[in-house]
Amino acid sequence: MFTHMRIARPVTDPEKSFQMYSQGLGLQKLADFEDHQGFSGIMSGREDLPWHLEFTVCLHHPVQPLHTAEDLFVLYYPDKAEWEQACARMIDAGFSRVDSFNPYWDVNGRTFVDHDGYRVVLQNRAWG
Template sequence: MPLSYPKLRVARPTDNILLVKQFYCDGLGLQVLSSFTDHQGFDGVMLGHPQAPYHLEFTHQQGHRVGRAPTADNLLVFYLPHAVEWQAAVQRMLDHGYAAVPAYNPYWDERGRTFEDPDGYRVVLQQAAWDL
């Protein structure tokens, strides 16, 4: 029997679920895969692409504050190997009003652009193949 690979869910709380959803959907082009309201005091949304082996989940617990990212080096890195695809992704972020920020680690500025979401977490659009 061949091995299967797990799907990855990155889950993170937020105080700004609507702004975060807008950043990742409008800016990055992710889609709403699922959502829920008042599930044992939590609201949430899952974002991604239907065929991708990952998705992002953002939750908000009613009456609870989580604050901003603890450092500027909390990253999600999206590898986009084709220059045209990478430029389109960067332009989409800019067109939706998200300005690039200098990367905390200058390595990411060599072949990528970094953007900060409404919670202070950062997304790198890296113009490179993932060769690992």
């Protein structure tokens, strides 16, 4: 069984991505690196979570972020007040609210998109 999950995404500006996700989701900088074999990046998460997000940029051959309307990062907030606060923080952090491509996600959640087009769904329900 694995002990930790890293979701790595190429972005246009790792610092901007970190700031947005930090403010919107309450994540912290876990680590960063500069020009490691041509890549720079920031790892964002929390010590109490079994996952983190890594935002990278290739300094020599930039990779444009590629995503679809169905590439989703979904987080579950069972408490309605906490979910509403998280949704407000996402807007304050610079995310845009969008309708989900799959209408399932709009029944109990809201979908947000970052500056590179990556989507985050905040669900107002418990997982499982």
